[in-house]
Amino acid sequence: MPLLVMKFGGTSVADLDRIQNAAAKVQREVERGYDVIVIVSAMSGKTNELVGWVEQTSPLYDAREYDAVVASGENVTAGLMALRLQEMGVPARSWQGWQVPINTTSAHSAARFVSIPRENIDAKFAEGMKVAVVAGFQGLSAEGRITTLGRGGSDTTAVAFAAAFGAERCDIYTDVDGVYTTDPRISSKARKLEKIAFEEMLELASLGAKVLQTRSVELAMRYNVRLRVLSSFEDTDENSGTLVCGEDEIMESKVVSGVAYSRDEAKITLFTIEDRPGVAQAIFGPLSDAGVNVDMIVQNISEKDYDEAHSGAVTDMTFSCPINQVARAKKAMEDAMAAGLINYDDLIIDTEVAKVSVVGIGMRSHAGVAATMFKALAAENINIKVISTSEIKISVLIDRKYMELAVQALHDAFELEKAA
Amino acid sequence: MPLLVMKFGGTSVADLDRIQNAAAKVQREVERGYDVIVIVSAMSGKTNELVGWVEQTSPLYDAREYDAVVASGENVTAGLMALRLQEMGVPARSWQGWQVPINTTSAHSAARFVSIPRENIDAKFAEGMKVAVVAGFQGLSAEGRITTLGRGGSDTTAVAFAAAFGAERCDIYTDVDGVYTTDPRISSKARKLEKIAFEEMLELASLGAKVLQTRSVELAMRYNVRLRVLSSFEDTDENSGTLVCGEDEIMESKVVSGVAYSRDEAKITLFTIEDRPGVAQAIFGPLSDAGVNVDMIVQNISEKDYDEAHSGAVTDMTFSCPINQVARAKKAMEDAMAAGLINYDDLIIDTEVAKVSVVGIGMRSHAGVAATMFKALAAENINIKVISTSEIKISVLIDRKYMELAVQALHDAFELEKAA
The missing domain is CATH 3.40.1160.10 (Acetylglutamate kinase-like)
Structure with missing residues (x-):
């Protein structure tokens, strides 16, 4: 049976x-x-x-x-x-x-x-x-x-x-009646997906699309369990909802499947820290111990002049975390400074940022996704503060006030309102 | 420990x-x-x-x-x-x-x-x-x-x-803070008992005193578990409440420990049924099958004249049951009549009765309890409709309107307001 x-x-x-x-x-x-x-x-x-x-x-x-x-x-x-x-x-x-x-x-x-x-x-x-x-x-x-x-x-x-x-x-x-190309409350052009790959769903879930719990998608991927998301409140049949499945079941897919966002982000920058082996561990070890979920990490060459107080090369380190963990993150950094583990000139917190991401397994075999994304954002005069990429995802941190605009612009740029 | x-x-x-x-x-x-x-x-x-x-x-x-x-x-x-x-x-x-x-x-x-x-x-x-x-x-x-x-x-x-x-x-x-000689809502002279025997508690519980579940008292008696009933809402110490225990722990007790009542009783009388072996089974078997909890049973010699329709001696049978089972009892009797199991001239239902009982292990060794009880009720002009006795209990059915009066009169007659 x-x-x-x-x-x-x-x-x-x-x-x-x-x-x-x-x-x-x-x-x-x-x-x-x-x-x-x-x-x-x-x-x-x-x-x-x-x-x-x-x-x-x-x-x-x-x-x-x-x-x-x-x-x-x-x-x-x-x-x-x-x-x-x-x-x-x-x-x-x-x-x-x-x-x-x-x-x-x-x-x-x-x-x-x-x-x-x-x-x-x-x-x-x-x-x-x-x-x-x-x-x-x-x-x-x-x-x-x-x-x-x-x-x-x-x-x-x-x-x-x-x-x-x-x-x-x-x-x-x-x-909800399935997984959408983006949040329909933000873009009226959002379209329900018939199928989506496990990896894409994982990225969307971790980016704040609350349809499925991340862990359940991980488990489904590991055991190749075909998952279907559908509505309790509508008449449903064997074609309803969105099927979350292996890539092999998705014959033809678009380069980008969806645009996700996360509103409550914060950006923390440590200016002028020593650029030496082990400094990343000295920063992110204490953050992890303090229960801060660090998301994006970017290390820049410092724009500040070489500082006499430092004996070697210096750099700036920027990371993002959920906005409600900022106080904890700040304290962890100050404690690490006081304990002599790290040394920075300044710690700047920006709590007015949001993260917007495009996700798609098609990216693996298509170049130019990042270029299309940056062009679309530039056309709306949206400044990108931090960029982070994975194999099937590109995320940017931007001013929170532009978040909805960015989501709509990207949805249009990748023509997500059209089926594959 | x-x-x-x-x-x-x-x-x-x-x-x-x-x-x-x-x-x-x-x-x-x-x-x-x-x-x-x-x-x-x-x-x-x-x-x-x-x-x-x-x-x-x-x-x-x-x-x-x-x-x-x-x-x-x-x-x-x-x-x-x-x-x-x-x-x-x-x-x-x-x-x-x-x-x-x-x-x-x-x-x-x-x-x-x-x-x-x-x-x-x-x-x-x-x-x-x-x-x-x-x-x-x-x-x-x-x-x-x-x-x-x-x-x-x-x-x-x-x-x-x-x-x-x-x-x-x-x-x-x-x-509640213990077991009382009677319901304090009915008699202001009700007194909290320091100790009460399992057997007495069982009779009181089955008579409607809702302090303890009958089954728990039975189990306590069987395993000689000392039970104490006391209040959650008062400061309590090792002497609070009422101890329910074996008779051996109760050094000196009064002849009667308490007066109980049950308000919602009904009395059913079958007139002029055959007085032959097996007739009780023919009546109470069907009642049991119908789920009627028959309590008191009394068989009288019929006061009616010998009836030509009957070939032998005749009698009247009276029993009591909870008032909400009267309809079921009546139907069981009518069905038994229709099936030829029993034969009666008339079935009279009295739903205006209540049961009042005196309970005490001291009764076993003291004569005169019944006499004291009947005298007290007679002094108040309360007519007794049915009497039933056990080793440690005497129960009477009376008109419901006299129930409170009867409880008070019996509480006084046995001087239950005074400690032993």
Whole structure:
């Protein structure tokens, strides 16, 4: 029997009506001849309520107890979904993480999968069960405690089950109807993509397109799980949404698939630091220890004159990080200076920047993408502050006030409104 | 290390403040040198919310899924209580039913204990844990599914743990401060009892005094677990509340310990039925099959004249049942008549009755209790409709409008306002 994994997020199971709506989508796949594993999140709002109670009870909480409390939200949805399916005449039962068991590491609130044995669920499929409803986001540690995977963990649960059970596809039902060439709120020309490669989706996810959790895409890529993103709130069929898949399934693609952005960036520049081996480590080691997620890094030759206070060559170092980590980053640098690890003349913070990126696997075999990008931005008089490139992505930091304009200009320049 | 079981019901853990208050009571016992097992209910209202969702989702629900959903309420409280205790510096952890494991039968929503192995919890006590917080009301079936014990199951969980771990005492914290000689809302002279025997508590519980669940008292009696009922909302010490214990601990007791009542009773009389062997079975078999909880039964010689239609001796049969089961009882009798199982001339229903009872282990060795009771009722001109007695209880059915008056008169007659 072919098997499908279907995942419903919090807004898709927010109340009993929506659970019924989701159950109807599951029933349709059963009628098409599939065995189905359904992964559910907590009813929206429930996880936040539980987290709030934990944090109020114990600000520096024991993560094992946090996990035990917070995982209960998914258990409720799993039971209700199984009941709804039974009510529709579909043989279904719920599974909590420890019942499968979903074996994970003991890193509470950030656990990783160790194994998902198929025996228990397969035995029930063999007995005639058509749908296994599994509580997402949770697992079981070797010590017998409940673990959680961290926020967005239900997507990752879905992909892990699709891999473990050799599912034909993993359908992620959410509140958007697919992956777009860019944010439709910013460009009215944004177009829904029929297919997108894992690598592209990863870049888009990490750039702030919130459709899928990065980790779930990584896992899907590793196990070649075909992921489909589609809407819970529309009638859907086998062609709905966007398929996230391997490059081999994408016959012809455009050079650039999408334009992404990240609004809340900050740029920090250390002026006139020693240009010597080990200086990068002396800067980014303390930042990492302080929990600062450094994104782009650029090292320039300093424009300042050679400074008598320094004994050798000097340089400037610029990096970006999320805007809410600026204070932490500044303190880490000042502490490193005080400890004699680094020495800089000045530290300048720019919190008025945003990141705009173009992403596409086609870039690998096409030159000229960067030139087209820079030309389009120049035509709008947008100054580029920092550039960073990867094999399938070019990102720039620009003044935040030009962000929407830049996204629209790039969407036009690469003609993303047209299908490939 | 001496061990104590402490149980907190739904109103005692209704919100984070109350959980903190309960945790403070636990901390005090730890400071007195006890290891503690805490049994918690769901925060009040939560179980009803979950039950509502289940019933709306599937009116004829699968009890296995019902149990999986409903048990989550206790899991949340257990985690929060453990966190609160940790925050106070008390080494604590939560245990869900399957983690202990609390092994039960597979009778979902009405499961019974099979075994509570001590190994896992004892191992943690040996490592320095001072408090095990256990989710009440739930267990694990041999099939690996979550079970629940039915309403009030948290009291029973507490007693079962006290028995399994040889606890010095099982303290049931609730919203009343003990067991009274009668309902203080009915008699202002009601007095809190310092001690009461298991048998008396059982009679009082089954008569409608809602302090403890009948099943938990039965279990406590069987394993000789000393139970203490006391208030969550008052400062309590080792002498607070009421101790429910074996008779041997009660040195001197009054002949009557309490006056109980049950308001919503109905009386059904079948007139002129055949007085032959097997007729009682022909009546009460169908009633039992229909789920009618028959309480008192009285058989009279019929006052009606010998009826030509009957070939032998005739009698009248009267029984009582909860008022909301009257329709079911009537239908069962009519069906039995139609099926030729029984034959009666008339069926009279009286829904305006209440039951009042005096209870006391001292009755066993004292004559004259019934006489005192009937005299007190007669002095108030209260007519007795049915009488039923057991070794430690005398119950009467009377007109409901006299119920309060009867309770007060009996409380006075047996001088229950005075300590023994």
